[in-house]
Amino acid sequence: MAEIVIKNLKKQFGDFTAVHSSTFTVEDGEFFMLLGPSGCGKTTTLRMIAGLELPTEGEIYIGGEEVSQQPASARDIAFVFQMFALYPHMNVKRNLTYPLVSQGMPRREIKAKLAEVVEILGIEDILKKPVSGLSGGDRQRVALGRAIVRNPKAFMMDEPLGALDAEFRERMAEELRALHDRMNATTVYVTHDQLEAMQMGDKIVVMNHGVVEQFGTPQTIYDKPATLFVANFIGSPAMNFLPFNGTVESGSSEILMNGVSVAVPQHLESAQGDLVFGVRPEHVSIADDGVVKGEVIATEYLGTTQIVSVKTEYGITRSRQDSATQFTIGDNIGLQFASSTVTLFDKGSGRALRSALNQEVLSHG
Amino acid sequence: MSYSITEPSSRQKTVAGFLVITYSLVTLIPLLWVFITGFKTPPDSISYPPKVFFTPSLEGYVNLFTTRTRVTPEQLEALPPPANFAEEIVRNRKMVIAGPSKFGERFMNSVIIGFGSTFLSIFLGTLAAYGFSRFKVPLKDDLLFFILSTRMMPPIAVAIPIFLMYRKLGLSDTHLGMILLYTAVNISLAVWLLKGFIDEIPREYEEAALIDGYTRFQAFYKVVLPQAATGIASTAIFCLIFAWNEYAFAVLLTSGNAQTAPPFIPTIIGVGGLDWPAVAAGATLFLLPVLIFTIFLRKHLLRGITFGAVRK
Secondary structure (H helix, E strand, O other): OOOEEEEEEEEEEOOEEEEEEEEEEEOOOOEEEEEOOOOOOHHHHHHHHHOOOOOOEEEEEEOOEEOOOOOHHHOOEEEEOOOOOOOOOOEHHHHHHHHHHHOOOOHHHHHHHHHHHHHHHOOHHHOOOEHHHOOHHHHHHHHHHHHHOOOOOEEEEEOOOOOOOHHHHHHHHHHHHHHHHHHOOEEEEEEOOHHHHHHHOOEEEEEEOOEEEEEEOHHHHHHOOOEHHHHHHOOOOOOEEEEEEEEEOOOOOEEEEOOEEEEOOOEOOOEEEEEEEEEOHHHEEEOOOOOEEEEEEEEEEOOOEEEEEEEEOOEEEEEEEEOOOOOOOOOEEEEEEOHHHOEEEEOOOOEEOOEOOOHHHHOOO | OOOOOOOOOHHHHHHHHHHHHHHHHHHHHHHHHHHHHOOOOHHHHOOOOOOOOOOOOOHHHHHHHEEEEEOOHHHHHHOOOOOOHHHHHHHHOOEEEEEEOOHHHHHHHHHHHHHHHHHHHHHHHHHHHHHHHHOOOOOHHHHHHHHHHOOOOOHHHHHHHHHHHHHHHOOOOOHHHHHHHHHHHHHHHHHHHHHHHHHOOOHHHHHHHHHOOOOHHHHHHHHHHHHHHHHHHHHHHHHHHHHHHOOHHHHHHOOOOOOOHHHHHHHHHHOOOOOHHHHHHHHHHHHHHHHHHHHHOHHHHHHHHHOOOOOO
16 A cells, blocks of 8 residues: 655646646545546546656655656556446456456465455355346445455545445445455545545545645545635535625625625634635524615425525625424525635636634645 | 337338338348258259259259369270269360369468458457547547548549559558458448447446546456457448458459459359359358358447447
């Protein structure tokens, strides 16, 4: 197992720049998520780490060794493809042993390895079957088996749950995480599903348009988004954005929004002009003396909680409330914000303003 | 009345069946006629009205494989009794077998040239198609168009330059010359068809093999080729059919050593009158290899025609 270091990685396809300049570190044994919408460069980044694409610029270190321009076969990593890419003309057993055969491993060792993998994944009964007849879950297991059989330095997974049914995905996600913990393997996992990333990852890189927007633990990314994009992409429903025109003074923990004073974390930089006030729905409470007033336009029942949509002068603001509370559409209510959780963004650059909340995240982000 | 969109009605099935049978009859009856003519005697073959029922004879096949000489009745009397059925048939016509004909040799030429050029077309075509399908080739589209454009004129349009070139290069009437020529004609078809098939094989298979520690060539050989078997088989059949049936260049460029069966079969007509059964026998035997090859690969061919061949 190994640490993976990415430095200023860049990839161009002709005139198109798929990955601008990515820098991040995957620590040994980490379950690392590359998250972003389609076309954001996350798969390209993964393929560069695997050696399926060579970077235009930048360096990749796997286990301290520079491999940027080495072919995939020399990097000793395993790759699980979205469509599994099991060799269709071989049965399950041959698929699993194929990577070992390429290393010229003696037959007895191959047999032992195979037995080990079969035991881990519980696929004893399908060993002799051709892969074409397998269910999605079994294919997934075989694909994982082919990856782990070799004890590679790291695993690359390109949306491995994307091709599965929603119901099955949950179970496979748990299995994957359990497998990771058992093998203590460095895993780089690409997904566009923020829930999957939050659920499974130790760390997340959020990418957009080939740029790394933020890099950190799921909690950090959720609570302290570095950009408007991250704040919007992570969380369901997304963070509330209240655009306003105003001023933030460095050292101040109060702002004026349309003439109303609103408490925010102490800010460490000044800004002026078009700003965005960002707050998560669970940090929006209902209070008659709230700083923002509005009218309830919809409620969405989610079991233990509900999402109340309130139309205010800033647009629609959503609040997460206990399901027991009754709201009637048309009610006029006030909204209060948990001041310590608020992030202010500069609307033009999309960047979060530094404050007591996020200073340690942004200083190296 | 209820009907289903996906399931044809019984009337549609009847009409479709009728059309298929009619079409089969139209195409198969001439073939069947050739086949039975091969088993007629020469008088039966030209009798009027044509005979549908007749006593089968192997005279056509004997005549196809032998050359014969007419002898006087006295000489015939003096001969020892016929050693086999072929001699018996020939003596009934007051002739004796003078030696083997050239048919076997010409047939072998066809086999060598037909299968040789098919193999070469597929070999080069698969590599080229793989390259075009997977790698960034400078001027890729122009090159592909150029390859296709070699097929835009009838090959025979360049017969005279090729004839002169071949004479200069010493390739006239050689197996190598004919193999190269048929390969040159077939390769554009092979590249285009195979590129379509290879395009449809997901790259992930090779990438998985690359990750598993195989080289690019091993990945191609062990993973792509088995996947492309369908496409290769159907392309091979198209190439073989062309090379096997080609007549014009064979007449022009071969005369002895490398002459193939198509230009040879008509020459039988001239030997000892209009020997239609021998011609029919030659044609029947000539049809067999392609038929066997096609039956052998028909599973692939069917899939190949419905999958991939028409894409791009």
